Amino acid sequence: MNELSEELNNLSYQIIGCAIEVHRILGPGLLESAYQNCLIYELKKAGLKVEKEISLPIVYKNIELNHGYKIDLLVNEQIVIELKTVEELTDVHKAQVLTYLKLGDFPLGLLINFHSKILKNNIKRYINT
Numbered sequence: 001m002n003e004l005s006e007e008l009n010n011l012s013y014q015i016i017g018c019a020i021e022v023h024r025i026l027g028p029g030l031l032e033s034a035y036q037n038c039l040i041y042e043l044k045k046a047g048l049k050v051e052k053e054i055s056l057p058i059v060y061k062n063i064e065l066n067h068g069y070k071i072d073l074l075v076n077e078q079i080v081i082e083l084k085t086v087e088e089l090t091d092v093h094k095a096q097v098l099t100y101l102k103l104g105d106f107p108l109g110l111l112i113n114f115h116s117k118i119l120k121n122n123i124k125r126y127i128n129t
Helices: 005-027 032-045 091-104
Strands: 050-060 063-075 079-084 108-113 123-127
Touching: 005 032, 005 079, 005 108, 032 050, 032 063, 032 079, 050 091, 063 091, 079 091, 079 123, 091 108, 091 123
Parallel strands: 079 108
Antiparallel strands: 050 063, 063 079, 108 123
């Protein structure tokens, strides 16, 4: 397993803190887009660079296929954030984040499910190995 730099670790904890703040105020039960927009607000307020719905093409044998894969949020051009509002996170959600990390060669991904009573129990960190 690759070790993350202290900077990336601190950045991920800062992102998680912003997500917890959004969840503390809004609670569960809203649409993903509501959490996304509020999280963008908090991240920018914290001085972070945030990009929304970044397209990721697939490159297959030197052919670029643009199939509409979109990262929910990309923070400081390094950390992928995939947001969900589902009853339970599944292996498919994990695979989605790992695929985004691989396709974009990003070091770290966060999978955050806002449909929960306690958000910290529904945040997963993935390292691109």
